[in-house]
Amino acid sequence: MASPETPRSAARKTPEARTAAAKKTAVKKSAARRGPAVAGSSAAEPTASEAAAAPETATAEKAATAKRAVPAKKGAAKKAVASRTAAQAPAGKPESRLAMVRRARRINRELADVYPYAHPELDFLNPFQLLVATVLSAQTTDLRVNQTTPALFAKYPTPEDMAAAVPEELEELIRPTGFFRSKAKSLLGLSRALRDDFGGEVPGRLEDLVKLPGVGRKTAFVVLGNAFGVPGITVDTHFMRLARRWKWTEQEDPVKIEAEIAEIFPKSEWTMLSHRVIFHGRRICHARKPACGACPITHLCPSYGEGETDPEKAKKLLKYEKGGFPGQRLNPPPDYPGKPASPLGAG
Numbered sequence: 001m002a003s004p005e006t007p008r009s010a011a012r013k014t015p016e017a018r019t020a021a022a023k024k025t026a027v028k029k030s031a032a033r034r035g036p037a038v039a040g041s042s043a044a045e046p047t048a049s050e051a052a053a054a055p056e057t058a059t060a061e062k063a064a065t066a067k068r069a070v071p072a073k074k075g076a077a078k079k080a081v082a083s084r085t086a087a088q089a090p091a092g093k094p095e096s097r098l099a100m101v102r103r104a105r106r107i108n109r110e111l112a113d114v115y116p117y118a119h120p121e122l123d124f125l126n127p128f129q130l131l132v133a134t135v136l137s138a139q140t141t142d143l144r145v146n147q148t149t150p151a152l153f154a155k156y157p158t159p160e161d162m163a164a165a166v167p168e169e170l171e172e173l174i175r176p177t178g179f180f181r182s183k184a185k186s187l188l189g190l191s192r193a194l195r196d197d198f199g200g201e202v203p204g205r206l207e208d209l210v211k212l213p214g215v216g217r218k219t220a221f222v223v224l225g226n227a228f229g230v231p232g233i234t235v236d237t238h239f240m241r242l243a244r245r246w247k248w249t250e251q252e253d254p255v256k257i258e259a260e261i262a263e264i265f266p267k268s269e270w271t272m273l274s275h276r277v278i279f280h281g282r283r284i285c286h287a288r289k290p291a292c293g294a295c296p297i298t299h300l301c302p303s304y305g306e307g308e309t310d311p312e313k314a315k316k317l318l319k320y321e322k323g324g325f326p327g328q329r330l331n332p333p334p335d336y337p338g339k340p341a342s343p344l345g346a347g
Helices: 007-011 015-034 048-069 074-088 097-114 127-136 142-155 159-163 167-177 180-197 217-227 237-245 254-264 267-283 311-315
Strands: none
Touching: 097 254, 097 267, 127 142, 127 180, 127 217, 142 167, 159 180, 167 180, 217 254, 217 267, 237 254, 237 267, 254 267
């Protein structure tokens, strides 16, 4: 009896048979590689789920084939991916509120290390002198005020004395501070209000201080924070500039800036925060040309590069004790590292 015919024996008979057998074997191998779903027959109909997954399968197979075809080194592949990612990445995401608050508080801590001696830069011996000096400091430097007030306080040491001053004589004494007529009017008004309404004493409450002629929230917080120990944020031109440069706020109104900054920092930090920010604004982070190259907190500043970034050139922009020059006070605190300022007309 003849033995059953096998594909191998059939392949030996004719060239046509061998070709057919080779094609059949190739189909079976291809089906085996693609998985059990199609292993039985090259003509098997795909199921609905297989048909739906076909595009993804084809894409995956193409990717796998491409990966096998190009056996690139891992390092080169990573560099290529990184390069593409950097080129295709969108602009950086906006800083979150939490990240901004953390950065702001870190700036305050680092400024505390830079300016451990930060203080009010007006010379004063009592709340009345500080109130008068702060009113005079509008539109001028604290240095010019400090050079002017010794003669002023020598002639008018109390609110009662200043309230009785001859306007023209008062104006002449404060002329070096600028806007002397309007400032003299404010000093006469607040002195009379202190004499008549507060028994000759400067009040220690915000709501009372802002009622005095020429006294706004900024002046009131200077007096409260430095004469009475009541925390307050002093939003002057330096504070406003730096708060915006550091992206603590986008506001331009001093009252709104004060409110937003108050939500970032603990109340106990408000007064010293004001001194540190103002110190930094006067010495390093100037309005027209910040000394970025000499700034100790560039790693926390989103506006780095607005000013001079060359370290040597930036050093030449430093002011007061940071630049090796006298400070603004004729009588600075004992821990102040700079030189005292000279009296008016000296040198």
